[in-house]
Amino acid sequence: MNEIKIFSPATVANVACGFDVLGFCLDTVGDEMTIRKVDKKGIFITKVEGFNLPMETELNVAGVSALAMYEAANPDCGFEIEIRKNIKPGSGIGSSAASAVGSVFGMNELLGQPFNKTELTVFAIKGEAFASKCEHADNLAPAIFGGFTLVKSVAPLEVLQIPVPNNLYATIIHPQIEIKTSEARAILPKEVALQDAITQWSNFGSLIHGLHTSDYPLIKRSLHDIIIEPHRSKLIPYFEEVKQAALQQGALGSGISGSGPSIFSLSEGLEQAKSVEKAIKKVYSKTNIEFDVFVSKINTEGIKIIK
Amino acid sequence: MNEIKIFSPATVANVACGFDVLGFCLDTVGDEMTIRKVDKKGIFITKVEGFNLPMETELNVAGVSALAMYEAANPDCGFEIEIRKNIKPGSGIGSSAASAVGSVFGMNELLGQPFNKTELTVFAIKGEAFASKCEHADNLAPAIFGGFTLVKSVAPLEVLQIPVPNNLYATIIHPQIEIKTSEARAILPKEVALQDAITQWSNFGSLIHGLHTSDYPLIKRSLHDIIIEPHRSKLIPYFEEVKQAALQQGALGSGISGSGPSIFSLSEGLEQAKSVEKAIKKVYSKTNIEFDVFVSKINTEGIKIIK
Structure with missing residues (x-):
């Protein structure tokens, strides 16, 4: 598998009395991203649609988190990232988080899942921190784990998955x-x-x-x-x-x-x-x-x- | 059944981060109380052993909660209460709560359980308030419900029973x-x-x-x-x-x-x-x-x- 298309969902953080720790994941709105393995080493943002976001890897949230993971994995290939952004930046439903998790999730799949969900979240935190100037996982955790998540601590990262009532x-x-x-x-x-x-x-x-x-x-x-x-x-x-x-x-x-x-x-x-x-x-x-x-x-x- | 002997357990309130809301129930230490149905109407404290506590109904925590329930139930009998106090007053493990719940629990049994656990706790709150000058159920709820309890609110009383790990x-x-x-x-x-x-x-x-x-x-x-x-x-x-x-x-x-x-x-x-x-x-x-x-x-x- 050299190419993968993913759906990176919108999320809600700061759920009422769970301010700063509780979030949940949505399913009708999210970004679509295509991640492609390429011979040339490095991370390359090759397309951004929907909203006007930087194409430079170091200035793009998805690029920043991808670089964090790329450095840790040190693979003998590179990755192209295409982003179809559906979540409006600044809307408060985890737009930057969706970008940050999308690239690392996709790359992890193409590499045969060397990292677990917690490790992916840690890489994504780097992208989120680039966007919000603050390391947090309020939107990242529900996007990666799904359902309701309680981020008990950020460093070291501890995410608890809380059951979701069916209806x-x-x-x-x-x-x-x-x-x-x-x-x-x-x-x-x-x-x-x-x-x-x-x-x-x-x-x-x-x-x-x-x-x-x-x-x-x-x-x-x-x-x-x-x-x-x-x-x-x-x-x-x-x-x-x-x-x-x-x-x-x-x-x-x-x-x-x-x-x-x-x-x-x-x-x-x-x-x-x-x-x-x-x-x-x-x-x-x-x-x-x-x-x-x-x-x-x-x-x-x-x-x-x-x- | 005209007489009943009960074990009214010690409890721990203010469990760490659950200050003011979370409590749990103990099983090795508790008061023993005998409640007896009598013809003469009223609530009578007939014996107090273990520690020196008032025998006057209105000045005894068990008497005060008993009176609150007695007024609500309005039975055509009275009750005698004997207290073998094992939990030292002022020790911080719910001594007054054990007294307050013991009388109402025992009377409720002798009357054929007209009241549920939440209602019993509400009566017991009157006794606890007499002891501590403040209406709260931190120790009462675990004593009556057992296990871990979260008192979500006192008025109206809402007690949540939290599961207890086996070991x-x-x-x-x-x-x-x-x-x-x-x-x-x-x-x-x-x-x-x-x-x-x-x-x-x-x-x-x-x-x-x-x-x-x-x-x-x-x-x-x-x-x-x-x-x-x-x-x-x-x-x-x-x-x-x-x-x-x-x-x-x-x-x-x-x-x-x-x-x-x-x-x-x-x-x-x-x-x-x-x-x-x-x-x-x-x-x-x-x-x-x-x-x-x-x-x-x-x-x-x-x-x-x-x-």
Whole structure:
């Protein structure tokens, strides 16, 4: 096998009370990438479609992670990478993460899988760090492992795979505004009230228990973020209206995807996820802001070969 | 059935990163209580052995919780309560909770179980609140439900039962010093660093996952409390020495039981729990402080009838 085509999925990080540690994988939106083994040594970005991204390997997220793995593997061949980018950069659903994992996953397959998923994530962290100036795996882990992942620590990397209830769906709305990462970071409080922190870990522990037991009502009672959301939601117009519209349709919960501007909602069942989609579409249709909205089952497989 | 004898177990609350929400139940130490149906209406404390506690119903924790249930049940009989107190008040392993749950559990059995476990806990909260001036269920829930419990909320009461790995044992040391509740509360920080709070909920979510999957190494990597322990451990002489001695024997983790002064350690297997017992006994034997130490399997049954 000298060529492989892969689907590198969009992901949601910072899942409510699991801020900074919990993420999940989507299945309807993702980048398509073709990785090709070539005789000439090195990593070559040969095509980028969809969005305008650098072709220079060292300036491209997929290139940077590929180089990290290439150095470790030291193979006697090179790789060409073609990227069909479907996830808009800056949308908050793991656009750079999809690029970062796509190249290393594809190369690993062509080399006969010398690396495991954790090792692939470590290489991908280098690409993600190039994009976000910070080593984290919040979007990388769900893209590579699929389902829900808890990144217990980054160095050394420890990823826990949390069970996914069978009938769990996400609705994502992406308001096409720009949120500067620097602003999203600056708005975070340095300190939080102990009582709020206790509430947050109580909810997070309960959420993990709810995912293990497929207890949808408990998931609903746990999907709260009382620490980050009150601050960051100010950067997203109509956040509260979207959330209330989703909850009125019976959604299990809503929150900021990554550092925004996308907003995720979780639902029990496809039908509910679709009625949530309809309701939040209605909210944004009344504004001047362009937006995309879509429904996705939680993707338990993660990144995959499509050809 | 007009008389019942019950075993009301000691419990550990504030389990490391699960401060204020996670507790577990012990099986080797507990109070013995006899509850007797009598014609005369009312609640009567007829005997207290072991420690000097009030005989007046309204001033006795077991009496106060019994009265709360008695009022709700409004039976055409009364109850006598005899208490053989084995759990030393103020030791930090749920002495008042054992009293509070014992009376309501026993009465409920004699009345044909009109109330479920959650309702019993709500009555017991009244007794616990009388003792600690604060409505909480940290020790009550594990005593009534057994195993590990996560008290997601107190009002309304929501208790989650977390699975218990089969081979989990606790070692408890009770240094016989007094910690004033007011001091243990005053020493807590009002605010905590966001980064520390994130670490704590990452650990707590991981601990819940580890308990679900019987992943002992993960439980070990998660059993940390970086928020409360650094403050409260100052109130317990030789806390750090005990903890290090336990960890050197391979314990999964150690922490303050309740608000102290007892210290719990968790181990995989009875043998390890016993070598932890030996090691921490050695630490305290070199001091002038009196102490008790014991090993217990995690008690998955909770409070029970013994006659």
